[in-house]
Amino acid sequence: xxxxxxxxxxxxDGQQTQGVQFSTPEKQRIAKMLDELGVDYIEGxxxxxxxxxxxxFEDAPATRATLTAFGMTKRAGVSAENDDVLAAVLNARxxxxxxxxxxxxxxxxxxxxxSLEENLENISRSVAHLVAEGREALFDAEHFFDGWKxxxxxxxxxxxxxxxxxxxxxxLCDTNGGTLxxxxxxxxxxxxxxxxxxxxxxxxxxxxxxxxxxxxxAAVDAGVRQIQGTLNGLGERCGxxxxxxxxxxxxxxxxxxSLYETGVAKEALVNLVPVSRMLxxxxxxxxxxQAPYVGASAFAHKAGLHASxxxxxxxxxxxxxxxxxxxxxxxxxxxxxxQSNLRRRLAETGLEVEKGDPALAEIxxxxxxxxxxxxxxxxxxxxxxxxxxxVLDQLPAFFDIDRYRxxxxxxxxxxxxxxxxxxxxxxxxxxxxxxxxxxESLDEAGNDxxxxxxxxxxxxxxxxxxxxxxxxxxxVDFKVRITQGGTEAVTRVIIDSEDGEGHRWSTVGVSANIxxxxxxxxxxxxxxxxLHGQAARAAAE
Numbered sequence: 001x002x003x004x005x006x007x008x009x010x011x012x013d014g015q016q017t018q019g020v021q022f023s024t025p026e027k028q029r030i031a032k033m034l035d036e037l038g039v040d041y042i043e044g045x046x047x048x049x050x051x052x053x054x055x056x057f058e059d060a061p062a063t064r065a066t067l068t069a070f071g072m073t074k075r076a077g078v079s080a081e082n083d084d085v086l087a088a089v090l091n092a093r094x095x096x097x098x099x100x101x102x103x104x105x106x107x108x109x110x111x112x113x114x115s116l117e118e119n120l121e122n123i124s125r126s127v128a129h130l131v132a133e134g135r136e137a138l139f140d141a142e143h144f145f146d147g148w149k150x151x152x153x154x155x156x157x158x159x160x161x162x163x164x165x166x167x168x169x170x171x172l173c174d175t176n177g178g179t180l181x182x183x184x185x186x187x188x189x190x191x192x193x194x195x196x197x198x199x200x201x202x203x204x205x206x207x208x209x210x211x212x213x214x215x216x217x218a219a220v221d222a223g224v225r226q227i228q229g230t231l232n233g234l235g236e237r238c239g240x241x242x243x244x245x246x247x248x249x250x251x252x253x254x255x256x257x258s259l260y261e262t263g264v265a266k267e268a269l270v271n272l273v274p275v276s277r278m279l280x281x282x283x284x285x286x287x288x289x290q291a292p293y294v295g296a297s298a299f300a301h302k303a304g305l306h307a308s309x310x311x312x313x314x315x316x317x318x319x320x321x322x323x324x325x326x327x328x329x330x331x332x333x334x335x336x337x338x339q340s341n342l343r344r345r346l347a348e349t350g351l352e353v354e355k356g357d358p359a360l361a362e363i364x365x366x367x368x369x370x371x372x373x374x375x376x377x378x379x380x381x382x383x384x385x386x387x388x389x390x391v392l393d394q395l396p397a398f399f400d401i402d403r404y405r406x407x408x409x410x411x412x413x414x415x416x417x418x419x420x421x422x423x424x425x426x427x428x429x430x431x432x433x434x435x436x437x438x439x440e441s442l443d444e445a446g447n448d449x450x451x452x453x454x455x456x457x458x459x460x461x462x463x464x465x466x467x468x469x470x471x472x473x474x475x476v477d478f479k480v481r482i483t484q485g486g487t488e489a490v491t492r493v494i495i496d497s498e499d500g501e502g503h504r505w506s507t508v509g510v511s512a513n514i515x516x517x518x519x520x521x522x523x524x525x526x527x528x529x530x531l532h533g534q535a536a537r538a539a540a541e
Contacts, residue, residue, distance in 0.1 A: 004250065004260045005226040007041040007171075007202065008034050008243060010279075011056070012070050014234035015045070024055040026282050030231070033275050035063040038264035039243070043068045043098060048088030057092040065263075066136065069094040073101040073126040076114045080129035090133055097130050098138035098171075103158035104147030116154060120161045127165035137162075138169040140204065145172065145179040148187050156194050169202050169226050174215060177208025177238060181218035188222035198223030205241045207233060212241035217249070220256070231279050232291070244276050245292045248325050273326035274502055286477045286496070293325045296504070300330040300378075301341075330381065339364070349385045351392065363391050373510065374483040374490045380508035382497075382528040383521070389531075398466060398530050401523060402427035402434060404458075406451045406515055424454035430464040437461040452478065452518045459526060469533035470526060472500030480514060493517040497525045503532070 011027050014020060022030070027044070034042050042065045045053030060067055071089030074080045089097055101123045102108045108119045123139065130137040139162035141147075147155035162170045172188065179187075184205070192198050203219035203226070205212040216227050233242030250256045251266050276294045280287045289297040299322040314321070314329065322329050329348070339360050346353050346363075353360055366387060367377055377384040389395035404426045413419045422441035427434060439457035441449045460470055477496035482489050491514045498504045505528055509520025 001261045002199075002259060003225065004220065004262050005041065005202075006039040006243065006247070006262055006264065007043065007068075007226055007228040008039045008065075008230065009043045009070075009204075009228055009240065010034070010230040010234055012043050012045045012053075013236065013240050014230045016236040017234045017239070018236075020234065020283060022052065022282075024052050024059070027052070027056045028059070028061050029282065030279065031061050031063060031067075033278060034231070035061075035065050036268075037247075037271060037275055038262070038268050039065055040263045041066045041068050041096065043070050044092075044094070046070045046089070047092040048085065057094070060092075060094070066096045067094045068096040068098050068138070070098050070100070073099050073122045074129075076112070076118045076122060080125045083126075086126060086129065090130070090135070094135070096136035096138060096168075098140055099126050099130070100140040100142050100173075101126070101158070101162075102143065102147075103141040103155045104143035105151045105154050107143055107147075120157060123158055124161045124165045127162050127167045131166035137165075137167045138171060138202075139167045140171045140173055142173050143175045145174045145184065145187055146176060148190075152190070156191065156196075159191060159196055160194070163196060163200060167200070169200055170196065171202035171204050171226065171228060172219070172224070173204040174206055175204075177206030177212065179205075179215065180209065181211055181214040184215045185218035185222040188219050188224055192223045199225045202226030202228055203241075204228040206235065207238040207240060207242075210238070212239070213245050213249070216241045216246060217256075220260075232276055232288075234279075244272055244294055248272060248293050248320070252320055252324065269324055270326040277502065277504075281476075293320075294327060296330070298322070299327055345384070346388060349388070351385075351388060351394065353392070359392055363388050366391060370510075374492050375508055375510050376492065376494075377508070380494055380506045380521075382505035383507045383524045386507075386524055386527055386531075395527075396531065396534070398430075398527055399463060400429040402429050404455065404519060406455060408451055420448045422448065422451040422454040424451065424458040426455065426458040426461075428459070428463070430466070433464070435462050435464060451515050452522065455515070455519055456522055459522065463526075463530075466530050466534075469530050473526070473529050474498055475522075475525070476504070478518070480517075483510075491517045493521045495521040495525055497529065499529065499533075505529075 010030060015022055031042050042063060044056050044067055047054050047057045047069050057069060069089050069092040071086060074083040074086050080086055102112060102119055105116055108114060108116055127137045127139055141159060144155055159170050201224040203216050203224045205215040227246060229241035229243040229246055232244055233239040247264050248269055250260060250262055251269060273294045277287050289295045292298060299318055301317055342360055342364060343353060386395060406422060406424045408420065408422045410420045425438050427436050437458045439454055439461055441451065441454035443449050456475060463470060475495055476498045479494045481492045483492050490510055490512050493509045494506055496504060496506050507521045507524035509517040511517040
């Protein structure tokens with residue numbers, strides 16, 4: 001089997017994503033995740049370009065992967081030994097250094113304003129300097145594919161200049177993201193035919209045509225042996241090639257699984273979902289449900305016909321076993337569901353109901369009736385489980401809500417600024433005892449987090465004997481939709497929750513009042529957590 005090398009650029013390219021700015025501790029945490037996953041190279045950033053990147057390299061984590069600093073080739077008119085930007089990159093003391101340089105004649109003359117020969121000299125001298133300093137040298141051939149189309153001979157001269165100077169890898173970059181996979185494969189074949197060894201070539205694609213992963217695979221088919229990408233496809237504009245998609249494809253799909261090996265062990269694939277979601281958690285982003293392999297909907301089967309077939313053999317509608325990548329199968333419930341779908345979904349929640357049991361028809365009736373009034377259960381699995389358990393009389397009481405109240409105040413503070421603050425009072429009944437909890441919506445920094453936050457804090461403040469079961473629970477997403485419209489409009493709220501073990505669940509609430517709908521979804525979230533927390537505790541004991 002041939003070796004494919006995985007080069008992660010999340011800590012640099014990922015930081016170019018609009019709205020993303022990693023702190024130094026976050027970069028260190030991500031580097032550890034990448035190293036544990038098994039990538040071969042971790043590009044830590046551009047030392048000297050910003051304080052965060054410089055601080056990362058000053059306290060760089062010890063990694064099995066080759067830690068790499070990123071920079072640019074030397075400036076024209078300055079020797080490589082005296083270029084201060086190049087010196088800052090070398091001073092990061094990483095075993096490998098990746099330098100970006102122009103390979104498109106238009107960019108050389110327009111962006112750099114130098115001659116084509118001067119640019120070739122900059123590439124050659126810079127790479128040679130890295131090698132002389134004992135570093136593994138990589139050259140990112142920026143705008144290579146556009147450059148090849150504009151002036152094939154010059155683009156190839158840039159590649160060979162880097163190789164002849166001692167570059168371990170020359171990475172062919174589709175910087176604008178507009179080159180289609182079939183073109184990438186054809187151009188890579190031409191590069192190799194020109195005398196550039198495939199085992200010294202890499203591919204770096206952008207996702208502007210949603211083809212970054214396909215383009216990377218086309219380059220591998222054509223002969224490159226290094227793939228660059230980012231976790232969750234982070235990157236400028238539409239992002240970079242998504243390693244979370246590429247890695248399982250390389251390890252599980254033919255012909256790649258039989259032809260190549262990577263630094264990622266097949267057993268490590270179960271960490272893909274946790275790694276993907278941990279990155280989203282660091283970024284305070286909602287995970288993309290339709291993400292291949294790792295999305296919450298990647299193995300969701302809504303249609304009754306599909307669910308019936310899945311019950312007989314999962315391979316009928318699944319391209320892999322979801323457990324291989326740390327994911328799980330979901331049979332959503334909706335008013336399209338049949339009894340096969342329903343029984344499968346119930347079985348996955350631990351509820352075994354015999355075929356023909358009248359309870360099945362009753363559960364379907366309630367689901368359809370409630371969806372007619374605005375509820376949805378295909379995206380609120382936890383609420384569906386609670387509904388089914390109520391019909392089956394298998395839901396512990398836990399607590400009852402006696403009443404709740406929310407007040408919202410808008411005023412000027414001592415500085416004359418307009419501020420808002422919400423206060424919630426929740427009265428619960430637990431084992432016959434009434435408990436009154438009060439909380440406001442201000443966070444530790446004094447910022448208002450709204451009435452739903454106040455309700456959550458009040459509800460979670462004191463649940464008596466059950467308090468210990470919700471200590472690691474938190475709300476991670478809040479979605480609102482107005483259904484029906486006009487004077488009959490009602491509000492649907494879906495809340496996504498998560499606990500310390502990485503479990504995520506979704507609950508739904510519906511009301512003409514957005515706060516009331518939110519509170520219903522919130523109460524369901526807590527009840528589901530108590531149900532499963534109690535079961536987990538009993539199993540442990």
